[in-house]
Amino acid sequence: MIKFKGVLGRRALLSGIAATAMLVMGGAAIAQDISGELAILQWQGGVDAEMWKKLEADFVAQHPGVSVRELTITAQGDARGGIRTAILGGEKVDIIINTWPAFRKELADAGILRGLDDQWAGLGLESTLSQSWRDLGVSDGVSYGVPYTYGDRSGIWYKTSQLKDAGVEVPKTWEDFIAAIKTLKAAGYDTPIPMPGKYWAHGEWFESLLLRTGGVEAAAKLAAHEIPWTDEVVKTALRKYAEMLEAGCCGTPEQMFAGDWDLSADQIFKADAGNFLLLGMWVNARAKGDYGLTEGVDYSLFQFPALGMGHDDTSSVDAKELLVTANGENPEAADAFLTYIVSPEATKILAEYGYASPSSNADTSLLGPVQQQATAAVAASKVQFVLGDLLPGDLVDEYRVQLQKFLQDPSDANIDAVTAAIEAKAAESY
Amino acid sequence: MSMSAADAAARSSQVSSPVGGGRRKPVAVRRRRLGETPAAWLLIIPVLILFSITVIYPLVETIRLSFFDIKGLGKPKFIGTGxxxxxxxxxxxxxxxxxxxxxxxxxxxxxxxxxxxxxxxxxxxxxxxxxxxxxxxxxxxxxxxxxxxxxxxxxxxxxxxxxxxxxxxxxxxxxxxxxxxxxxxxxxxxxxxxxxxxxxxxxxxxxxxxxxxxxxxxxxxxxxxxxxxxxxxxxxxxxxxxxxxxxxxxxxxxxxxxxxxxxxxxxxxxxxxxxxxxxxxxxxxxxxxxxxxxxxxxxxxxxxxxxxxxxxxxxxxxxx
CATH class of the missing domain: 1.10.3720.10 (MetI-like)
Known part of the structure; x- marks a missing residue:
């Protein structure tokens, strides 16, 4: 009896130990045992696409049971149409890379996204992303987006040798900036700002000017259509834009409409035919990868000049985030990827390509000097998401076309006409 | 002019054929032929299916969609000819x-x-x-x-x-x-x-x-x-x-x-x-x-x- 009891006791003890071990190790074991295919909807090209391949390879190296399938959307400019088509066409992916807050809401409203509030802490995001970054990925009170990189959109890129040779100091104020344009023109540069007016990049100047004239509050209200486009703050920003055009910054409207930002970058960094480019941090990757320039030595960036209107501590920013889908076939792998993207390994790869990460795991010393400068500028600013990415699709199209009309004729009368036209479209878009 | 009229008359006589009912006869012949040859239907069915899938369906669907207000991935709303x-x-x-x-x-x-x-x-x-x-x-x-x-x-x-x-x-x-x-x-x-x-x-x-x-x-x-x-x-x-x-x-x-x-x-x-x-x-x-x-x-x-x-x-x- 005792023996029987003893045998039973030993079995019970072993079972107990095994059960306890499973309970203790269970979570980790499940996390490590993820397998199957992870489908990621990818729409970036060039060096960004190359970076994604590297991130995916590193993730697979950490999780050998997982294979990654990229569903690649080829897009010129706005990739949302391609993403919608893929989704409506029945493509099932686990992760969508997104950069448009308005699109996140559209996907969430359509029931395509999986909310992350319940898992946020469990995935280790609580400790790696601050509340303000979490807030950036929220739509209608639900956390959907996990931001993995962000960029300064109020930084103006330049080639150091050009300014040095022309005897131009990095402009700090608007007056300095206008004076620099005139000096550079006198030095033989016909278009100190080769304005990329073909598609959307001409809006960047308006958006930073709007922030510096009306602050983040006005920009946020405009994005939500809580103030009309005919508001004085919009007109003031456009009048400042007109000052730049009147200083002869950008050549004729025809020259501005002839190319997109890549042609403008070529003009500055390759052909030495222009000087300033206001654009996102992907210029960094292009300057290093495509032009073979050395960051901080051959080229650099300065923050948008101060207008002295009480809002010079503002910056426009963009961010890219990961969204997980509700119908993805491998939610475990998708969750693991969310944890991975804010890990030290992933942030190191991002830094190699010149991208800052909002993760607390990111080592900012790995970033190049220009990226560090931009990161510091954003950290010291009141930030507002890029206006163009916050507007409804049909309005943003009209907004960009009307800005082209403004570039054709920056007079006060036309500013009234242009703002009235955008407002008319906005009235039907919200 | 007279030649043209003659030509027209000749063509007309060819079409309307001699005795009344000439127009009905070919139709009847056609009907009988189709009825007599179910194989013809069998052969034409794949074409009809393909045509329906690749032409008729997209056409009807496009016309149907044109009567709806659809924004992004949101639910369609019928607006008639709006x-x-x-x-x-x-x-x-x-x-x-x-x-x-x-x-x-x-x-x-x-x-x-x-x-x-x-x-x-x-x-x-x-x-x-x-x-x-x-x-x-x-x-x-x-x-x-x-x-x-x-x-x-x-x-x-x-x-x-x-x-x-x-x-x-x-x-x-x-x-x-x-x-x-x-x-x-x-x-x-x-x-x-x-x-x-x-x-x-x-x-x-x-x-x-x-x-x-x-x-x-x-x-x-x-x-x-x-x-x-x-x-x-x-x-x-x-x-x-x-x-x-x-x-x-x-x-x-x-x-x-x-x-x-x-x-x-x-x-x-x-x-x-x-x-x-x-x-x-x-x-x-x-x-x-x-x-x-x-x-x-x-x-x-x-x-x-x-x-x-x-x-x-x-x-x-x-x-x-």
Whole structure:
């Protein structure tokens, strides 16, 4: 009896130990045992696409049971149409890379996204992303987006040798900036700002000017259509834009409409035919990868000049985030990827390509000097998401076309006409 | 006149056949034949299924969508003819109608007249001009997107662009942003589209000229006709069937043009090169207003049918 009891006791003890071990190790074991295919909807090209391949390879190296399938959307400019088509066409992916807050809401409203509030802490995001970054990925009170990189959109890129040779100091104020344009023109540069007016990049100047004239509050209200486009703050920003055009910054409207930002970058960094480019941090990757320039030595960036209107501590920013889908076939792998993207390994790869990460795991010393400068500028600013990415699709199209009309004729009368036209479209878009 | 009347009478007698009921008889025969040959139905069913899936269903679905207000991935809302009413009050759409007309007439005129002219020249030495014809036709085989990128580099706004550098030989320092200027962008697109399109009219017109019976040309020569007269009274009139087909195909292609515009200008600057085809893409794919885009598609479809149905009827009338 005792023996029987003893045998039973030993079995019970072993079972107990095994059960306890499973309970203790269970979570980790499940996390490590993820397998199957992870489908990621990818729409970036060039060096960004190359970076994604590297991130995916590193993730697979950490999780050998997982294979990654990229569903690649080829897009010129706005990739949302391609993403919608893929989704409506029945493509099932686990992760969508997104950069448009308005699109996140559209996907969430359509029931395509999986909310992350319940898992946020469990995935280790609580400790790696601050509340303000979490807030950036929220739509209608639900956390959907996990931001993995962000960029300064109020930084103006330049080639150091050009300014040095022309005897131009990095402009700090608007007056300095206008004076620099005139000096550079006198030095033989016909278009100190080769304005990329073909598609959307001409809006960047308006958006930073709007922030510096009306602050983040006005920009946020405009994005939500809580103030009309005919508001004085919009007109003031456009009048400042007109000052730049009147200083002869950008050549004729025809020259501005002839190319997109890549042609403008070529003009500055390759052909030495222009000087300033206001654009996102992907210029960094292009300057290093495509032009073979050395960051901080051959080229650099300065923050948008101060207008002295009480809002010079503002910056426009963009961010890219990961969204997980509700119908993805491998939610475990998708969750693991969310944890991975804010890990030290992933942030190191991002830094190699010149991208800052909002993760607390990111080592900012790995970033190049220009990226560090931009990161510091954003950290010291009141930030507002890029206006163009916050507007409804049909309005943003009209907004960009009307800005082209403004570039054709920056007079006060036309500013009234242009703002009235955008407002008319906005009235039907919200 | 009397001959024509006689001809008409003869044709009439052939059609109406002798004894009354002649018109009914063939129908009855046809009915009996179909009834007698279920195999015919079996053979035609796959075609009918394929036709329904690839033509009828998309057509019906497009028309159905055009009656809905669809924004992004949101739920469709039935609005009846709302999209059509909005289309015709939308200045952007009205502008695309004019742009489409200019683009269609421009490309059709250039490609067909140039193709026809080259075909006439080539027909005088068919063997020796073979490599030349192959080269021109090869451009027709190049994707418009690819040729678009080639034209972008030729039309660069700076002096590095081929067109600017050629003009720069005569006017040093010349640089014009051909695609950035709303006054020249559409014409440049017409030139680019015509470049790749000229091969087809050339081949069609050349084939029409080659189909002229040798005896007709020999008879004219024997009658003492000079080369110009042969060209004017024989080759030109008898090449017209090829010209008609070329016009028809070019009109349809130009009406639906999208690729070359997408690559070269994206519909800009300031929507100056936005055709109905591009408008349809912008509304449906960029803004994802599927209902509105579908309404524009139906309008385009009607335009295509207005052109194609009379042409098809005319081409089919003589078929045996």
């Amino acid at each position: 999209n059509y009413i909005k289309l015709f009050t939308d200045p952007a759409f009205r502008n695309t109608l004019w742009t489409t007309l200019v683009f269609t007439l421009g490309t059709t005129t250039i490609t067909v007249s140039l193709g026809w002219f080259l075909a006439m020249l080539c027909s005088f030495a068919p063997q020796r001009t073979l490599p030349f014809r192959v080269m021109i036709f090869a451009a027709f085989g190049i994707s418009e997107a690819v040729s678009g990128y080639m034209w972008i580099s030729m039309l660069r706004p700076d002096q590095a662009g081929l067109l600017n550098s050629v003009i720069g030989l005569f006017s040093p320092g010349f640089a014009h942003p051909w695609l950035g200027d709303p006054n020249t962008a559409l014409w440049m697109i017409i030139v680019a589209a015509s470049w790749s399109g000229v091969g087809l009219p050339l081949m069609l017109c050349f084939a029409a000229v080659q189909a002229i019976p040798k005896t007709v040309l020999e008879a004219a020569y024997m009658d003492g006709a000079k080369p110009f007269a042969i060209m004017r009274f024989i080759m030109v009139p008898l090449s017209m069937p090829g010209v008609r087909v070329a016009i028809f195909i070019n009109l349809l292609g130009a009406l639906r043009a999208f690729d070359i515009i997408y690559v070269l200008t994206g519909g800009g600057p300031v929507r100056s090169t936005e055709t109905v085809g591009y408008f349809m893409y912008r509304e449906s794919m960029t803004q994802f207003k599927l209902g509105y885009g579908a309404a524009a598609t139906v309008i385009l479809l009607v335009a295509v049918m207005v052109i194609s149905i009379p042409a098809i009827i005319q081409r089919t009338a003589g078929a045996k």
